[in-house]
Amino acid sequence: xxxxxxxxxxxxxxxxxxxxxWNERNKSYAYSLKLDxxxxxxxxxxxxxxxIGKATDSPSIRIxxxxxxxxxxxxxxGHIEILSVWDSRRxxxxxxx
Numbered sequence: 876x877x878x879x880x881x882x883x884x885x886x887x888x889x890x891x892x893x894x895x896x897w898n899e900r901n902k903s904y905a906y907s908l909k910l911d912x913x914x915x916x917x918x919x920x921x922x923x924x925x926x927i928g929k930a931t932d933s934p935s936i937r938i939x940x941x942x943x944x945x946x947x948x949x950x951x952x953g954h955i956e957i958l959s960v961w962d963s964r965r966x967x968x969x970x971x972x
Contacts, residue, residue: 880922925937928940928946
């Protein structure tokens with residue numbers, strides 16, 4: 876069953892910050908655009924198969940791993956909400972959902 880993908884304000888801010896980092900580091904938008912397209916394509920698959928992500932302790936929250944990034948998302952009857960984006964190379968002790 877297809878579900879709409881909805882981004883939380885927190886996830887939007889985190890994702891924009893990641894894309895801006897790559898824009899600045901590479902002095903180009905090319906990598907950021909590829910990364911953004913990859914995420915959109917991955918979540919198009921999640922929209923059809925929400926349980927594809929890794930289960931967490933919370934039954935409604937799952938994690939989709941895309942390259943070095945962990946996308947925490949919540950499954951609801953009508954949509955999938957991306958809650959947070961975390962760079963897995965960072966200290967996991969600093970992450971709070």
